[in-house]
Amino acid sequence: xxxxxxxxxxxxxxxxxxxxxxxxxxxxxxxxxxxxxxxxxxxxxxxxxxxxxxxxxxxxxxxxxxxxxxxxxxxxxxxxxxxxxxxxxxxxxxxxxxxxxxxxxxxxxxxxxxxxxxxxxxxxxxxxxxxxxxxxxxxxxxxxxxxxxxxxxxxxxxxxxxxxxxxxxxxxxxxxxxxxxxxxxxxxxxxxxxxxxxxxxxxxxxxxxxxxxxxxxxxxxxxxxxxxxxxxxxxxxxxxxxxxxxxxxxxxxxxxxxxxxxxxxxxxxxxxxxxxxxxxxxxxxxxxxxxxxxxxxxxxxxxxxxxxxxxxxxxxxxxxxxxxxxxxxxxxxxxxxxxxxxxxxxxxxxxxxxxxxxxxxxxxxxxxxxxxxxxxxxxxxxxxxxxxxxxxxxxxxxxxxxxxxxxxxxxxxxxxxxxxxxxxxxxxxxxxxxxxxxxxxxxxxxxxxxxxxxxxxxxxxxxxxxxxxxxxxxxxxxxxxxxxxxxxxxxxxxxxxxxxxxxxxxxxxxxxxxxxx
Amino acid sequence: xxxxxxxxxxxxxxxxxxxxxxxxxxxxxxxxxxxxxxxxxxxxxxxxxxxxxxxxxxxxxxxxxxxxxxxxxxxxxxxxxxxxxxxxxxxxxxxxxxxxxxxxxxxxxxxxxxxxxxxxxxxxxxxxxxxxxxxxxxxxxxxxxxxxxxxxxxxxxxxxxxxxxxxxxxxxxxxxxxxxxxxxxxxxxxxxxxxxxxxxxxxxxxxxxxxxxxxxxxxxxxxxxxxxxxxxxxxxxxxxxxxxxxxxxxxxxxxxxxxxxxxxxxxxxxxxxxxxxxxxxxxxxxxxxxxxxxxxxxxxxxxxxxxxxxxxxxx
Numbered sequence: 001x002x003x004x005x006x007x008x009x010x011x012x013x014x015x016x017x018x019x020x021x022x023x024x025x026x027x028x029x030x031x032x033x034x035x036x037x038x039x040x041x042x043x044x045x046x047x048x049x050x051x052x053x054x055x056x057x058x059x060x061x062x063x064x065x066x067x068x069x070x071x072x073x074x075x076x077x078x079x080x081x082x083x084x085x086x087x088x089x090x091x092x093x094x095x096x097x098x099x100x101x102x103x104x105x106x107x108x109x110x111x112x113x114x115x116x117x118x119x120x121x122x123x124x125x126x127x128x129x130x131x132x133x134x135x136x137x138x139x140x141x142x143x144x145x146x147x148x149x150x151x152x153x154x155x156x157x158x159x160x161x162x163x164x165x166x167x168x169x170x171x172x173x174x175x176x177x178x179x180x181x182x183x184x185x186x187x188x189x190x191x192x193x194x195x196x197x198x199x200x201x202x203x204x205x206x207x208x209x210x211x212x213x214x215x216x217x218x219x220x221x222x223x224x225x226x227x228x229x230x231x232x233x234x235x236x237x238x239x240x241x242x243x244x245x246x247x248x249x250x251x252x253x254x255x256x257x258x259x260x261x262x263x264x265x266x267x268x269x270x271x272x273x274x275x276x277x278x279x280x281x282x283x284x285x286x287x288x289x290x291x292x293x294x295x296x297x298x299x300x301x302x303x304x305x306x307x308x309x310x311x312x313x314x315x316x317x318x319x320x321x322x323x324x325x326x327x328x329x330x331x332x333x334x335x336x337x338x339x340x341x342x343x344x345x346x347x348x349x350x351x352x353x354x355x356x357x358x359x360x361x362x363x364x365x366x367x368x369x370x371x372x373x374x375x376x377x378x379x380x381x382x383x384x385x386x387x388x389x390x391x392x393x394x395x396x397x398x399x400x401x402x403x404x405x406x407x408x409x410x411x412x413x414x415x416x417x418x419x420x421x422x423x424x425x426x427x428x429x430x431x432x433x434x435x436x437x438x439x440x441x442x443x444x445x446x447x448x449x450x451x452x453x454x455x456x457x458x459x460x461x462x463x464x465x466x467x468x469x470x471x472x473x474x475x476x477x478x479x480x481x482x483x484x485x486x487x488x489x490x491x492x493x494x495x496x497x498x499x500x501x502x503x504x505x506x507x508x509x510x511x512x513x514x515x516x517x
Numbered sequence: 518x519x520x521x522x523x524x525x526x527x528x529x530x531x532x533x534x535x536x537x538x539x540x541x542x543x544x545x546x547x548x549x550x551x552x553x554x555x556x557x558x559x560x561x562x563x564x565x566x567x568x569x570x571x572x573x574x575x576x577x578x579x580x581x582x583x584x585x586x587x588x589x590x591x592x593x594x595x596x597x598x599x600x601x602x603x604x605x606x607x608x609x610x611x612x613x614x615x616x617x618x619x620x621x622x623x624x625x626x627x628x629x630x631x632x633x634x635x636x637x638x639x640x641x642x643x644x645x646x647x648x649x650x651x652x653x654x655x656x657x658x659x660x661x662x663x664x665x666x667x668x669x670x671x672x673x674x675x676x677x678x679x680x681x682x683x684x685x686x687x688x689x690x691x692x693x694x695x696x697x698x699x700x701x702x703x704x705x706x707x708x709x710x711x712x713x714x715x716x717x718x719x720x721x722x723x724x725x726x727x728x729x730x731x732x733x734x735x736x737x738x739x740x741x742x743x744x745x746x747x748x749x750x751x752x753x754x755x756x757x758x759x760x761x762x763x764x765x766x767x768x769x770x771x772x773x774x775x776x777x778x779x780x781x782x783x784x785x786x787x788x789x790x791x792x793x794x795x796x797x798x799x800x801x802x803x804x805x806x807x808x809x810x811x812x813x814x815x816x817x818x819x820x821x822x823x824x825x826x827x828x829x830x831x832x
Contacts, residue, residue: 145715189679339561342561352730
């Protein structure tokens, strides 16, 4: 740890007008990119990096971090208001945020999401600033073998997301496995299911798939409902709000979910500190664990604030925690962090074990910027909420086509061509069919996200152990994770069936029947 | 009137001549519209930074307009495929890697082009790979590492690209020991496996440099033909007596059939851009140096690599 004077000087560096302006700007850009379905945080970061070439190093990095932080907050807004997650990370927020909004508490749901998100952000930043070095060393112990078993545990936990029928849920998961295997086989290096297309060698793009299946198919569902009802409804607002008073959120209501939020923060921080897992995984894992361990699991999915807390606090905690392996070891935890690495390098700062020694002042400046960005997130978010509430009060005939156009434009930019749009549209039809027939899209997406990591680490495990099972005995963490998976299957599976099947929550799978009101 | 305009033009170019280093020799009327640099990788990465920095240097030196965009996918193959459909008018340059034309046509299904479908006006930087291991490991150079592998029956090396897996096997074959490449999800993933002690060594392009400086890792061998400043004691594969190509170059490519005069003009412009101070500063940040093989050098390097991989994959 550097001397106190370096730390203070670093924090002091942030307080220039330029830096503060760029932090506010970054948060605003991030929230906007996150809130517009189809524009992802990664895209916003990738576009922003070349723009920061001419900036001062601290300003540049503070700006980029702010974009990242703003994005995780912004993504929840369309997830709540329109059930169309702006980013894959916020998909779990829609599960409870949107039902709450349909009951007329859209403003309240957005407040829940903003506060828990900022809570997760601040807490994980504090972990980063105080205990990053020892935590990073622990994370290093998570080798390929441990990650394999962690993935297995994750699969047993997400069973809570499969929807009303276990068989249909498992079919969704199997489809996720299948589609995730498109691309280059990590073990052999040969192409799988690419049908001779060079573009398909990278596999199906996650953003196009999630936005298609979650956001665009939701738009189709809404439009078909409206068409089926009286013609007048098409020009009605996409969402109505109750009076101002019922949108108010008291501190007491917020604190009621403190345990859920704290657990979500722990999950997000651990997932974030282990390179390669990412915020989508954290959000779903936390949501699923919350649902499994709740006394009344059937309530989650009907507009329960615990669902919002579980998802938002977890996915935001990842942003700070992701910086732990990055700043201490030079290893980026996910693609967003990898983009930050390239920004660092372009500015002549090499992330790695010497970073704190060589660039202590810069790093503490960065920490200061991160903390300030959290509060900016709160402020910009307050303002943004009102704006977005206005936007969805527009006639549905404007909101949904507008969202569709943004999705398509975003996909074009993300993939640099029309392939992204084609995949998005195919995925949306697929997603529409899954919803109509009651197959869980969430289970599908989680399987799609986790499979490449599982496959790669299984391959690495086989190579490292030379195929000898007894080698696993030398990996106590892996064995512990395996034991947890067994517990999770034996304990959570039957419990869920006994409790949940009688009156299953209206999961995403059963979307069309959901809002009779 | 005409005369007046000519005068102004002459004055303008004289003024520009004073600021520009030296204008490349270009055919009259070229470029009459913006030139596109299309990067085969996502924005924000190393190749992207090189393309953008060079573009801005060339813009200043030659007074051209250059638009940089990205066409990522399949390790540069998506861009190269797109390049084969472009008009060879000299306004569309791909910025990619030599791997996209040496290995990928042989290794990747669906890649329809070969290295002979393009012209290469320049290369911009060599990616130099090193074989590195934890400092605490019981070996400090390649020979000790091989002894270790021989005693244990095998050794594992984490890698981040298919051609590096092949390099691992080649080294193993050369010494007659079993070296097992463990493919990671990227250079960071591979480095993490090595730092955590899950593998015996790793092959890295740049992320290991600071680990060496911090004393956490040692470079067992440099996988090219000259030593690197950050690990001056690590011998090269050539010094160890191996004829193995592990390096790759950042590559400029044009569709075949561009007017030779325009090609010459672009070659000179890129080369001048690479000699700028701004480019040198970027290279310093990458712990590397500018290296332009030139059109002939690029073709020689690519031809050798492509022939090797064609033979390897046709087996």
